[in-house]
Amino acid sequence: MEEQEIIENLQQGTKTDSAFKALIAEHKVRLYWHIRTIVKTHEDTDDVLQNTFIKVFKNIKNFKGDSKLFSWMFRIATNESITFLNKKAKKMKLSDQELNEHLLDSLESDVYFEGDHIQLELQKAIEKLPKQQKIVFNMRYFQDIPYEEMSEILESSVGALKSNYHHARKKVEKFLKKD
Amino acid sequence: MLNNNTIQENKSGFKVPSGYWDTLEDSTLTHLKSRLVEQKSGFSVPNHYFDDFELQSPSKENTHKTVTLNTWTRWLAAASIAALAVVGALYIDHISPSKNLQFSDLDNDIIEDYLDEHLETPEEFIDYENTSIKTIINQNIISLQNQDIINYLDDKFDEQDYDNDK
Numbered sequence: 001m002e003e004q005e006i007i008e009n010l011q012q013g014t015k016t017d018s019a020f021k022a023l024i025a026e027h028k029v030r031l032y033w034h035i036r037t038i039v040k041t042h043e044d045t046d047d048v049l050q051n052t053f054i055k056v057f058k059n060i061k062n063f064k065g066d067s068k069l070f071s072w073m074f075r076i077a078t079n080e081s082i083t084f085l086n087k088k089a090k091k092m093k094l095s096d097q098e099l100n101e102h103l104l105d106s107l108e109s110d111v112y113f114e115g116d117h118i119q120l121e122l123q124k125a126i127e128k129l130p131k132q133q134k135i136v137f138n139m140r141y142f143q144d145i146p147y148e149e150m151s152e153i154l155e156s157s158v159g160a161l162k163s164n165y166h167h168a169r170k171k172v173e174k175f176l177k178k179d
Numbered sequence: 180m181l182n183n184n185t186i187q188e189n190k191s192g193f194k195v196p197s198g199y200w201d202t203l204e205d206s207t208l209t210h211l212k213s214r215l216v217e218q219k220s221g222f223s224v225p226n227h228y229f230d231d232f233e234l235q236s237p238s239k240e241n242t243h244k245t246v247t248l249n250t251w252t253r254w255l256a257a258a259s260i261a262a263l264a265v266v267g268a269l270y271i272d273h274i275s276p277s278k279n280l281q282f283s284d285l286d287n288d289i290i291e292d293y294l295d296e297h298l299e300t301p302e303e304f305i306d307y308e309n310t311s312i313k314t315i316i317n318q319n320i321i322s323l324q325n326q327d328i329i330n331y332l333d334d335k336f337d338e339q340d341y342d343n344d345k
Contacts, residue, residue, distance in 0.1 A: 020211070021204040028203050032195075033187045042195060049203075050210050057211055059307070066308045075307045079315045115192015123191075131316045142190050154312050 003069055010060045024053055027070060030143065031077050037138040038081040040103045040123075042112040048084050052077045071153045078135075100127050118176075125175035129168050136161055137168040 001009075001022040009019035031052060036045040055076050063072060089099040104124050107113045115123070126134055136154070139145045140161075147158045154161065188194055216222075305315075 017208060020208060024204045024207055028200065029184050033184070036193055037191075042193075042199075046199075050207050053207050054211050054214055062306075062308075064308060071312075072307050075310065075312055075315055078312065079305065079307075082315070112194040112196065113192055114194050119190075119192035132313065135316060142187050 007060065007063065007065075007069065010057065011063070020053075020057060023056070027073060030070070031073060033143055034074065034139070035077055035081050037126075037134075037142065038078070039084060040107060041110055044084065044088075048077070048080050051084075052080045055080065068152060074153050103127075121176055122172065125172040128175060129171060133164050133168040133171070136164040137172070140165050141169075 001019065003026070006019045006023050006026075009015045010023070028049070032045060032049050035048045035052070036042070039045055039048055052073070056073055059076070063069070085096075085099060089096060092099065092102070094102060104120075104127060107115075107120060107123060113120075126137060129137060132154075136150065139150055139153075140147075145153075147161050150156075150161050151158045156164075184195065184200070
Protein backbone atom coordinates (compact mmCIF):
# COMPACT_ATOMS: atom_id res chain seq x y z
CA MET A 1 0.00 0.00 0.00
CA GLU A 2 1.43 3.39 -1.02
CA GLU A 3 1.86 6.12 1.60
CA GLN A 4 -0.85 8.36 0.15
CA GLU A 5 -3.26 5.44 0.07
CA ILE A 6 -2.45 4.62 3.70
CA ILE A 7 -3.14 8.21 4.75
CA GLU A 8 -6.41 8.38 2.81
CA ASN A 9 -7.62 5.06 4.21
CA LEU A 10 -6.86 6.12 7.76
CA GLN A 11 -8.39 9.56 7.32
CA GLN A 12 -11.56 8.17 5.77
CA GLY A 13 -11.80 5.20 8.11
CA THR A 14 -11.70 2.63 5.31
CA LYS A 15 -9.55 -0.51 5.49
CA THR A 16 -8.32 0.89 8.79
CA ASP A 17 -6.67 -2.27 10.10
CA SER A 18 -4.64 -3.02 7.00
CA ALA A 19 -3.71 0.65 6.50
CA PHE A 20 -2.57 0.99 10.11
CA LYS A 21 -0.54 -2.22 9.88
CA ALA A 22 1.07 -1.01 6.66
CA LEU A 23 1.96 2.29 8.32
CA ILE A 24 3.59 0.49 11.25
CA ALA A 25 5.45 -1.92 8.98
CA GLU A 26 6.89 0.96 6.97
CA HIS A 27 8.11 3.13 9.84
CA LYS A 28 8.56 0.87 12.86
CA VAL A 29 12.31 0.32 12.64
CA ARG A 30 13.35 3.93 12.22
CA LEU A 31 10.95 5.23 14.84
CA TYR A 32 11.96 2.45 17.24
CA TRP A 33 15.64 3.34 17.03
CA HIS A 34 15.00 7.04 17.31
CA ILE A 35 13.00 6.44 20.50
CA ARG A 36 15.50 3.89 21.83
CA THR A 37 18.35 6.37 21.65
CA ILE A 38 16.34 8.70 23.87
CA VAL A 39 14.74 6.36 26.43
CA LYS A 40 17.44 3.62 26.32
CA THR A 41 15.63 0.44 27.47
CA HIS A 42 13.69 -1.85 25.16
CA GLU A 43 10.63 -2.04 27.43
CA ASP A 44 10.29 1.74 27.63
CA THR A 45 10.93 2.05 23.89
CA ASP A 46 8.18 -0.45 23.15
CA ASP A 47 5.72 1.50 25.34
CA VAL A 48 6.63 4.83 23.73
CA LEU A 49 6.55 3.38 20.22
CA GLN A 50 3.06 1.97 20.76
CA ASN A 51 1.88 5.28 22.22
CA THR A 52 3.40 7.07 19.24
CA PHE A 53 1.49 4.93 16.76
CA ILE A 54 -1.72 5.36 18.74
CA LYS A 55 -1.24 9.12 18.72
CA VAL A 56 -0.54 8.98 14.98
CA PHE A 57 -3.78 7.06 14.47
CA LYS A 58 -5.79 9.50 16.58
CA ASN A 59 -4.31 12.59 14.94
CA ILE A 60 -3.99 11.54 11.33
CA LYS A 61 -7.33 13.18 10.52
CA ASN A 62 -5.61 16.51 11.20
CA PHE A 63 -2.61 15.69 9.00
CA LYS A 64 -2.81 18.02 6.02
CA GLY A 65 0.35 16.99 4.22
CA ASP A 66 2.15 20.28 4.86
CA SER A 67 5.13 18.20 5.95
CA LYS A 68 6.21 14.68 5.05
CA LEU A 69 4.44 11.91 6.96
CA PHE A 70 7.65 10.58 8.48
CA SER A 71 8.71 14.07 9.67
CA TRP A 72 5.33 14.47 11.32
CA MET A 73 5.57 11.05 12.99
CA PHE A 74 9.14 11.76 14.03
CA ARG A 75 7.96 14.89 15.87
CA ILE A 76 5.28 12.90 17.64
CA ALA A 77 7.81 10.20 18.60
CA THR A 78 10.26 12.80 19.89
CA ASN A 79 7.60 14.50 21.94
CA GLU A 80 6.32 11.19 23.31
CA SER A 81 9.85 10.14 24.30
CA ILE A 82 10.67 13.37 26.10
CA THR A 83 7.27 13.49 27.81
CA PHE A 84 7.77 9.86 28.89
CA LEU A 85 11.16 10.67 30.44
CA ASN A 86 9.77 13.75 32.18
CA LYS A 87 7.00 11.67 33.72
CA LYS A 88 9.45 8.96 34.71
CA ALA A 89 11.72 11.51 36.40
CA LYS A 90 8.76 12.95 38.24
CA LYS A 91 7.56 9.53 39.40
CA MET A 92 11.06 8.59 40.61
CA LYS A 93 11.53 12.08 42.07
CA LEU A 94 14.76 12.58 40.09
CA SER A 95 16.14 15.57 38.22
CA ASP A 96 16.79 15.26 34.45
CA GLN A 97 20.47 14.80 35.15
CA GLU A 98 19.86 12.15 37.80
CA LEU A 99 17.48 10.30 35.51
CA ASN A 100 20.09 10.25 32.73
CA GLU A 101 22.62 8.76 35.14
CA HIS A 102 20.06 6.22 36.30
CA LEU A 103 19.30 5.18 32.70
CA LEU A 104 22.99 4.76 31.89
CA ASP A 105 23.68 2.82 35.08
CA SER A 106 20.80 0.47 34.32
CA LEU A 107 22.23 -0.22 30.83
CA GLU A 108 25.00 -2.35 32.32
CA SER A 109 22.48 -4.80 33.74
CA ASP A 110 20.05 -4.54 30.80
CA VAL A 111 19.61 -7.90 29.04
CA TYR A 112 18.98 -6.04 25.79
CA PHE A 113 22.25 -4.16 25.91
CA GLU A 114 25.16 -6.24 24.73
CA GLY A 115 27.59 -3.44 24.03
CA ASP A 116 31.19 -3.63 25.17
CA HIS A 117 32.93 -1.15 27.45
CA ILE A 118 33.56 1.32 24.62
CA GLN A 119 29.90 1.26 23.49
CA LEU A 120 28.80 1.90 27.06
CA GLU A 121 31.23 4.82 27.37
CA LEU A 122 29.96 6.11 24.02
CA GLN A 123 26.41 6.16 25.38
CA LYS A 124 27.62 8.08 28.42
CA ALA A 125 29.40 10.58 26.18
CA ILE A 126 26.30 11.05 24.01
CA GLU A 127 24.21 11.81 27.08
CA LYS A 128 26.50 14.76 27.85
CA LEU A 129 25.65 16.43 24.53
CA PRO A 130 23.09 19.22 24.15
CA LYS A 131 19.70 17.86 23.03
CA GLN A 132 19.87 18.96 19.39
CA GLN A 133 23.43 17.67 18.94
CA LYS A 134 22.47 14.40 20.60
CA ILE A 135 19.67 13.79 18.13
CA VAL A 136 21.81 14.75 15.14
CA PHE A 137 24.64 12.51 16.34
CA ASN A 138 22.34 9.55 16.90
CA MET A 139 20.66 9.94 13.51
CA ARG A 140 23.92 10.30 11.64
CA TYR A 141 26.21 7.91 13.49
CA PHE A 142 23.85 5.06 14.37
CA GLN A 143 21.17 5.28 11.71
CA ASP A 144 23.27 6.57 8.81
CA ILE A 145 20.51 8.97 7.75
CA PRO A 146 21.74 11.24 4.94
CA TYR A 147 22.07 14.94 5.82
CA GLU A 148 19.52 15.90 3.17
CA GLU A 149 16.90 13.70 4.77
CA MET A 150 17.83 14.88 8.27
CA SER A 151 17.50 18.42 7.02
CA GLU A 152 13.87 17.77 6.13
CA ILE A 153 13.06 15.99 9.37
CA LEU A 154 14.85 18.40 11.69
CA GLU A 155 14.06 21.54 9.68
CA SER A 156 17.69 22.66 9.67
CA SER A 157 20.04 23.43 6.84
CA VAL A 158 22.47 20.72 5.81
CA GLY A 159 25.32 23.02 6.84
CA ALA A 160 23.90 23.52 10.31
CA LEU A 161 23.47 19.78 10.73
CA LYS A 162 27.02 19.08 9.62
CA SER A 163 28.14 21.67 12.11
CA ASN A 164 26.07 20.05 14.85
CA TYR A 165 27.49 16.63 14.02
CA HIS A 166 31.04 17.94 13.84
CA HIS A 167 30.79 19.57 17.29
CA ALA A 168 29.08 16.53 18.75
CA ARG A 169 31.77 14.22 17.43
CA LYS A 170 34.53 16.42 18.84
CA LYS A 171 32.86 16.44 22.25
CA VAL A 172 32.38 12.67 22.21
CA GLU A 173 36.02 12.12 21.25
CA LYS A 174 37.14 14.46 24.00
CA PHE A 175 35.01 12.63 26.56
CA LEU A 176 36.29 9.21 25.47
CA LYS A 177 39.94 10.33 25.48
CA LYS A 178 39.53 11.83 28.95
CA ASP A 179 38.29 8.51 30.28
CA MET B 180 14.57 -1.94 6.58
CA LEU B 181 15.65 -4.78 8.85
CA ASN B 182 19.16 -4.24 7.56
CA ASN B 183 19.03 -0.82 9.23
CA ASN B 184 18.14 -2.62 12.41
CA THR B 185 21.26 -4.78 12.20
CA ILE B 186 23.50 -1.76 11.56
CA GLN B 187 22.01 -0.01 14.55
CA GLU B 188 22.41 -3.05 16.83
CA ASN B 189 26.02 -3.58 15.83
CA LYS B 190 26.99 0.02 16.36
CA SER B 191 25.11 0.76 19.55
CA GLY B 192 25.14 -2.55 21.40
CA PHE B 193 21.38 -2.24 21.95
CA LYS B 194 19.45 -5.41 21.19
CA VAL B 195 15.85 -6.12 20.30
CA PRO B 196 14.16 -9.33 21.54
CA SER B 197 13.97 -11.98 18.81
CA GLY B 198 10.65 -11.97 16.97
CA TYR B 199 9.83 -8.46 18.20
CA TRP B 200 9.40 -6.99 14.72
CA ASP B 201 7.19 -9.88 13.56
CA THR B 202 4.48 -9.20 16.13
CA LEU B 203 4.68 -5.44 16.44
CA GLU B 204 1.90 -4.61 13.96
CA ASP B 205 -0.57 -6.98 15.59
CA SER B 206 0.31 -6.06 19.16
CA THR B 207 0.05 -2.33 18.38
CA LEU B 208 -3.31 -2.83 16.68
CA THR B 209 -4.58 -4.79 19.69
CA HIS B 210 -3.24 -2.07 22.00
CA LEU B 211 -4.96 0.60 19.93
CA LYS B 212 -8.32 -1.17 19.95
CA SER B 213 -8.07 -1.77 23.67
CA ARG B 214 -7.31 1.93 24.26
CA LEU B 215 -10.25 3.01 22.12
CA VAL B 216 -12.61 0.75 24.08
CA GLU B 217 -11.13 2.01 27.36
CA GLN B 218 -11.77 5.58 26.32
CA LYS B 219 -15.37 4.88 25.44
CA SER B 220 -16.20 2.70 28.44
CA GLY B 221 -13.99 4.08 31.18
CA PHE B 222 -12.83 0.53 31.98
CA SER B 223 -9.13 -0.22 31.74
CA VAL B 224 -6.93 -3.32 31.68
CA PRO B 225 -3.34 -3.72 32.93
CA ASN B 226 -0.51 -3.08 30.46
CA HIS B 227 0.29 -6.04 28.17
CA TYR B 228 -2.72 -7.95 29.55
CA PHE B 229 -3.77 -9.10 26.08
CA ASP B 230 -0.23 -10.09 25.06
CA ASP B 231 -0.29 -13.25 27.17
CA PHE B 232 -4.03 -13.71 27.32
CA GLU B 233 -5.21 -17.30 27.02
CA LEU B 234 -8.76 -18.47 27.29
CA GLN B 235 -9.18 -20.94 30.16
CA SER B 236 -11.81 -23.55 29.21
CA PRO B 237 -14.09 -24.40 32.11
CA SER B 238 -14.07 -28.02 33.21
CA LYS B 239 -17.07 -29.99 32.01
CA GLU B 240 -17.46 -31.77 35.32
CA ASN B 241 -19.48 -29.95 37.90
CA THR B 242 -17.28 -29.87 40.96
CA HIS B 243 -19.69 -27.81 43.10
CA LYS B 244 -22.09 -29.36 45.50
CA THR B 245 -25.64 -28.00 45.97
CA VAL B 246 -26.83 -27.82 49.55
CA THR B 247 -30.49 -27.11 50.40
CA LEU B 248 -31.00 -24.88 53.46
CA ASN B 249 -33.74 -25.51 55.96
CA THR B 250 -36.55 -22.95 56.15
CA TRP B 251 -35.42 -21.32 59.43
CA THR B 252 -31.83 -21.03 58.20
CA ARG B 253 -33.13 -19.31 55.04
CA TRP B 254 -34.93 -16.73 57.15
CA LEU B 255 -31.83 -16.27 59.31
CA ALA B 256 -29.62 -15.79 56.23
CA ALA B 257 -32.07 -13.27 54.70
CA ALA B 258 -32.25 -11.31 57.97
CA SER B 259 -28.47 -11.24 58.28
CA ILE B 260 -28.08 -9.94 54.71
CA ALA B 261 -30.71 -7.24 55.31
CA ALA B 262 -28.96 -6.18 58.53
CA LEU B 263 -25.59 -6.05 56.77
CA ALA B 264 -27.10 -3.99 53.93
CA VAL B 265 -28.50 -1.41 56.38
CA VAL B 266 -25.20 -1.16 58.29
CA GLY B 267 -23.28 -0.95 55.01
CA ALA B 268 -25.51 1.80 53.63
CA LEU B 269 -25.10 3.82 56.82
CA TYR B 270 -21.32 3.36 56.70
CA ILE B 271 -21.04 4.35 53.02
CA ASP B 272 -23.20 7.38 53.69
CA HIS B 273 -20.94 8.29 56.60
CA ILE B 274 -17.70 8.11 54.57
CA SER B 275 -19.15 9.59 51.39
CA PRO B 276 -16.42 11.71 49.69
CA SER B 277 -18.95 14.30 48.66
CA LYS B 278 -19.62 15.03 52.30
CA ASN B 279 -16.20 14.78 53.90
CA LEU B 280 -13.50 15.02 51.25
CA GLN B 281 -12.67 18.55 50.22
CA PHE B 282 -10.64 19.37 47.10
CA SER B 283 -8.29 21.41 49.26
CA ASP B 284 -7.55 18.30 51.35
CA LEU B 285 -5.94 16.58 48.38
CA ASP B 286 -2.20 16.63 48.02
CA ASN B 287 -0.90 18.42 44.91
CA ASP B 288 0.96 15.28 43.81
CA ILE B 289 -2.29 13.29 43.87
CA ILE B 290 -4.04 15.91 41.74
CA GLU B 291 -1.14 16.06 39.25
CA ASP B 292 -0.97 12.26 39.00
CA TYR B 293 -4.71 12.13 38.36
CA LEU B 294 -4.43 14.74 35.62
CA ASP B 295 -1.48 12.89 34.07
CA GLU B 296 -3.38 9.62 34.07
CA HIS B 297 -6.90 10.68 33.19
CA LEU B 298 -6.98 13.91 31.27
CA GLU B 299 -5.78 14.88 27.88
CA THR B 300 -2.49 16.64 28.47
CA PRO B 301 -1.48 19.80 26.61
CA GLU B 302 0.75 17.79 24.30
CA GLU B 303 -2.39 16.15 22.95
CA PHE B 304 -3.19 19.47 21.33
CA ILE B 305 0.17 20.12 19.72
CA ASP B 306 -0.13 20.88 16.03
CA TYR B 307 2.73 18.62 14.99
CA GLU B 308 2.72 19.86 11.43
CA ASN B 309 3.33 23.43 12.44
CA THR B 310 5.43 23.01 15.57
CA SER B 311 9.15 23.04 14.93
CA ILE B 312 11.15 20.00 15.95
CA LYS B 313 13.47 22.27 17.95
CA THR B 314 10.57 23.45 20.09
CA ILE B 315 9.64 19.83 20.75
CA ILE B 316 13.20 18.75 21.50
CA ASN B 317 13.80 21.54 23.95
CA GLN B 318 10.32 21.52 25.51
CA ASN B 319 10.64 25.08 26.78
CA ILE B 320 13.87 24.31 28.60
CA ILE B 321 15.74 26.67 26.30
CA SER B 322 14.06 30.03 25.95
CA LEU B 323 13.26 31.42 22.52
CA GLN B 324 15.97 33.99 22.97
CA ASN B 325 18.62 31.34 23.59
CA GLN B 326 17.28 29.28 20.72
CA ASP B 327 17.70 32.27 18.43
CA ILE B 328 21.33 32.51 19.48
CA ILE B 329 21.86 28.82 18.76
CA ASN B 330 20.22 29.17 15.34
CA TYR B 331 22.43 32.15 14.63
CA LEU B 332 25.58 30.24 15.60
CA ASP B 333 24.49 27.22 13.57
CA ASP B 334 23.92 29.38 10.50
CA LYS B 335 27.37 30.92 10.89
CA PHE B 336 28.88 27.48 10.56
CA ASP B 337 27.13 26.85 7.26
CA GLU B 338 30.08 28.04 5.25
CA GLN B 339 32.53 25.58 6.76
CA ASP B 340 33.51 22.50 4.85
CA TYR B 341 32.78 19.35 6.76
CA ASP B 342 32.97 17.08 3.77
CA ASN B 343 35.45 14.92 5.60
CA ASP B 344 32.97 14.35 8.36
CA LYS B 345 30.86 11.28 8.01
